[in-house]
Amino acid sequence: MDLFACDVLVVGGGGAGLRAAIAVAETHPRLRVAVISKVYPMRSHTVSAEGGAAAVIKAGDSLDEHAYDTISGADWLCDQDAVEAFVREAPEEMLRLEHWGCPWNREPDGHIAVRPFGGMKVERTWFAADKTGFHMLHSLFQTTLKYDVIQRFDEYFVTTLLVDEGRCQGVVAIELGTGKIQAITAKAVILCTGGCGKVFPFTTNASIKNGDGMALAYRAGTPVKDMEFVQYHPTGLPFTGILITEAARSEGGWLLNKDGYRYLQDYDLGKPEPKPVFRSMELGPRDRLSQAFVKEQEKDRTLVGPYGHYVHLDVRHLGERVIDKKIPFVRELCLKYVGIDPVKEMIPVRPVVHYMMGGIHTDIHGATPLPGLYAAGEAACVSINGANRLGSNSLTEILVFGARAGKAAAAFAAEQREASSSILDQAQDEQRRLEDTLLHRTGGKERIATLRAEMHQVMEESAGIYRAEAALKKAAEKLQELQERARDVALEDHSYTFNTELTAALELSYMLDVAQMIVQSALERTESRGSHQRTDHPQRDDERFLKHSLAYRAEDGSPRIEYLPVTITRWPPGQRVYGR
Amino acid sequence: MQATVALTVTRYRPERESEPTFQTYEVPFRKDWVVLDALNHIKDNLDGSLSYRWSCRMGVCGSCGMKVNGIPKLTCAAFLSDDLPGPVRVEPLDYFPIIRDLVVDLTDFMRKLTKVKPWIIRKEERPLAEGEYLQTPDQLDAYKQFSMCINCMLCYSACPIYGLEPSFIGPAVIALAQRYNMDSRDQGAAERLEILSGHDGIWQCTFVGECTKVCPKHVDPAGAIQQYKLTGAAHWVKSLLLPWGTR
Numbered sequence: 045m046d047l048f049a050c051d052v053l054v055v056g057g058g059g060a061g062l063r064a065a066i067a068v069a070e071t072h073p074r075l076r077v078a079v080i081s082k083v084y085p086m087r088s089h090t091v092s093a094e095g096g097a098a099a100v101i102k103a104g105d106s107l108d109e110h111a112y113d114t115i116s117g118a119d120w121l122c123d124q125d126a127v128e129a130f131v132r133e134a135p136e137e138m139l140r141l142e143h144w145g146c147p148w149n150r151e152p153d154g155h156i157a158v159r160p161f162g163g164m165k166v167e168r169t170w171f172a173a174d175k176t177g178f179h180m181l182h183s184l185f186q187t188t189l190k191y192d193v194i195q196r197f198d199e200y201f202v203t204t205l206l207v208d209e210g211r212c213q214g215v216v217a218i219e220l221g222t223g224k225i226q227a228i229t230a231k232a233v234i235l236c237t238g239g240c241g242k243v244f245p246f247t248t249n250a251s252i253k254n255g256d257g258m259a260l261a262y263r264a265g266t267p268v269k270d271m272e273f274v275q276y277h278p279t280g281l282p283f284t285g286i287l288i289t290e291a292a293r294s295e296g297g298w299l300l301n302k303d304g305y306r307y308l309q310d311y312d313l314g315k316p317e318p319k320p321v322f323r324s325m326e327l328g329p330r331d332r333l334s335q336a337f338v339k340e341q342e343k344d345r346t347l348v349g350p351y352g353h354y355v356h357l358d359v360r361h362l363g364e365r366v367i368d369k370k371i372p373f374v375r376e377l378c379l380k381y382v383g384i385d386p387v388k389e390m391i392p393v394r395p396v397v398h399y400m401m402g403g404i405h406t407d408i409h410g411a412t413p414l415p416g417l418y419a420a421g422e423a424a425c426v427s428i429n430g431a432n433r434l435g436s437n438s439l440t441e442i443l444v445f446g447a448r449a450g451k452a453a454a455a456f457a458a459e460q461r462e463a464s465s466s467i468l469d470q471a472q473d474e475q476r477r478l479e480d481t482l483l484h485r486t487g488g489k490e491r492i493a494t495l496r497a498e499m500h501q502v503m504e505e506s507a508g509i510y511r512a513e514a515a516l517k518k519a520a521e522k523l524q525e526l527q528e529r530a531r532d533v534a535l536e537d538h539s540y541t542f543n544t545e546l547t548a549a550l551e552l553s554y555m556l557d558v559a560q561m562i563v564q565s566a567l568e569r570t571e572s573r574g575s576h577q578r579t580d581h582p583q584r585d586d587e588r589f590l591k592h593s594l595a596y597r598a599e600d601g602s603p604r605i606e607y608l609p610v611t612i613t614r615w616p617p618g619q620r621v622y623g624r
Numbered sequence: 625m626q627a628t629v630a631l632t633v634t635r636y637r638p639e640r641e642s643e644p645t646f647q648t649y650e651v652p653f654r655k656d657w658v659v660l661d662a663l664n665h666i667k668d669n670l671d672g673s674l675s676y677r678w679s680c681r682m683g684v685c686g687s688c689g690m691k692v693n694g695i696p697k698l699t700c701a702a703f704l705s706d707d708l709p710g711p712v713r714v715e716p717l718d719y720f721p722i723i724r725d726l727v728v729d730l731t732d733f734m735r736k737l738t739k740v741k742p743w744i745i746r747k748e749e750r751p752l753a754e755g756e757y758l759q760t761p762d763q764l765d766a767y768k769q770f771s772m773c774i775n776c777m778l779c780y781s782a783c784p785i786y787g788l789e790p791s792f793i794g795p796a797v798i799a800l801a802q803r804y805n806m807d808s809r810d811q812g813a814a815e816r817l818e819i820l821s822g823h824d825g826i827w828q829c830t831f832v833g834e835c836t837k838v839c840p841k842h843v844d845p846a847g848a849i850q851q852y853k854l855t856g857a858a859h860w861v862k863s864l865l866l867p868w869g870t871r
Contacts, residue, residue: 083677083685089679091680091685091774139752142756143750143757145807147764149761149764150760152760156756186742189737189743190743250681286682493669536672537672541638543675
């Protein structure tokens with residue numbers, strides 16, 4: 045079996061992973077750093093982010109305002125020490141990306157331009173038209189190319205973490221092109237594998253977003269935090285789930301029901317004004333807007349199309365010039381995928397699974413409880429996103445906490461010995477598992493696509509925008525059944541060369557673990573907070589649940605939930621007030 | 625409306641076949657379906673062994689470029705309804721070695737990408753404490769178009785020069801080099817000169833223009849090459865010969 049040794053191994057080549065790798069290269073240039081990713085880094089899902097990235101840079105804004113918008117948006121579930129570090133370091137990280145070539149939109153005098161975003165008291169979102177994630181990812185990736193010390197393993201699929209003597213010491217991965225199974229040892233590993241939207245049927249997430257890192261950490265005994273908090277973005281295109289950015293609303297777009305009525309005024313989100321108003325109406329937070337959609341649907345005031353209920357997003361009054369300058373991708377996507385021109389027609393939209401607030405439990409340095417294991421980005425939960433992430437915080441988060449995790453992992457790695465000798469035995473066990481139980485398998489009965497479809501259905505029915513005990517209990521049982529059936533999965537493809545049926549089977553197993561964490565965490569949180577709304581427990585309950593949930597993998601493979609207090613520094617829990 | 629459509633797809637499993645063959649699948653026809661949806665239908669329901677790359681399904685990750693009825697396209701943006709009644713022929717991109725089925729080897733591109741130093745090069749870094757480099761909207765517009773490349777490889781697959789001369793660094797890489805050359809924050813044009821003006825650089829291009837035609841993001845690599853030929857190269861050759869001169 046092939047063995048490669050490095051000092052810091054970053055799993056995932058999206059924004060957080062690349063930022064972490066650069067941080068290692070810059071702070072500890074003697075360390076050998078490697079980035080391993082199941083896709084080429086520029087294919088990573090950061091590429092799909094549209095609207096922008098928040099950081100305080102303008103007069104009239106302040107770090108405290110950014111912190112307050114984040115904390116109130118999160119329904120007080122985020123750790124305030126982490127939020128304070130985040131807002132403090134955000135401007136410098138964003139400037140650094142400007143120095144690395146990111147084509148930020150500019151004011152006429154050449155300074156950075158900012159736009160408003162949902163849930164914010166002032167405008168502070170930096171943007172590169174409405175392809176911000178794309179430009180950030182490519183700027184980061186191209187910048188990594190100048191560091192010879194950063195070695196890449198492109199199109200390698202990680203199957204397990206290697207843990208010995210109480211610390212994480214590397215991974216086993218399959219080189220997709222050849223099927224070669226490779227052990228990579230490291231003194232520190234950083235998981236930057238992104239989210240897990242694909243556990244749901246209708247999502248903005250790319251096909252690669254299967255919660256790989258969350259499941260890897262969970263299987264290695266690391267807790268995964270706040271997994272019941274799933275963000276629905278209020279404006280996705282029906283059928284494809286393609287995201288129509290919040291910027292369409294922050295530039296002045298309206299949400300209209302079937303009667304052409306701006307229905308958000310009925311949900312304690314303020315009064316309709318012709319121009320956008322901060323923290324009001326269409327610029328309310330994502331959880332509240334998605335919940336309002338469901339209520340409209342219940343009142344029979346939504347429209348119905350071939351792919352279910354929808355409402356209209358109207359940007360026609362902005363005019364062609366503003367649309368082409370500020371939200372050109374919205375026009376491109378609508379023309380290409382729906383065959384409508386937003387300059388002349390209204391855009392059909394509905395809420396769509398978008399982002400996972402929860403993730404691998406880390407401290408504010410990106411360290412997990414398992415020595416040597418770090419995490420950053422959507423895969424991690426620091427936590428700054430709490431019960432509902434503020435739009436445009438996630439792109440900034442990958443920079444701030446990618447850098448923090450990179451520095452902390454490098455400092456840790458610099459102090460460690462080489463991997464222990466028994467690590468190779470573990471890697472060989474994993475090789476046997478992959479070959480004997482999957483690659484050479486014959487006679488399985490269950491189709492991957494069938495199991496995935498059943499998982500999708502049960503997740504949508506139980507863990508969507510509104511939840512209740514009975515459906516969640518049923519879902520927990522169903523997921524247990526799917527786990528058992530997944531052991532009897534049928535694989536037709538026995539090739540070692542770019543075997544995407546094998547990776548689909550492995551991804552399904554990751555998603556089933558993640559789905560169980562979501563459902564169990566949602567079942568045990570008997571309150572409503574942010575994106576987690578229980579119809580049988582409609583109130584927020586700070587007494588019992590101003591706490592993070594931690595999902596541990598129990599002996600029998602099911603999740604066991606524990607709780608951890610939230611860190612409050614300067615903003616005691618209050619009411620979330622929007623539109624007034 | 626027809627109920628099904630035939631997809632004729634390249635198969636190549638190096639352990640089994642000595643060269644690529646074709647396999648035809650009958651898939652449901654749906655108005656909203658793109659070629660990628662049809663491939664996913666095959667993978668999920670008909671033949672789990674078909675391999676291809678895809679990810680975002682919104683035309684921005686650049687993974688799913690293939691030839692559809694002979695034309696390089698993003699399969700997530702190629703509607704089945706454009707190729708009725710079928711069959712729709714789906715093949716891997718031209719001029720790249722095939723790894724498996726519809727998956728091609730990108731190693732050559734990744735190597736060339738690094739060669740043109742696609743990052744901001746400065747003689748002196750401005751400290752972060754001094755804030756951003758100022759860049760007016762006009763200065764941004766000077767390179768913005770060339771920054772839109774998603775590395776989908778369609779332009780290489782369409783470029784007859786790349787087909788004949790595999791050492792040609794190719795349209796996307798030249799456009800990306802020009803993206804940095806034209807960026808007001810960058811001072812690295814001279815460092816990119818040798819590779820761009822050398823044997824495998826811009827002078828290989830005979831301005832066929834196919835790259836620009838197939839580009840899904842309107843990057844206009846042919847325009848970038850032309851721009852460099854006409855203005856850039858001459859200017860930077862001069863600045864290299866006369867370093868005390870215009871810059």
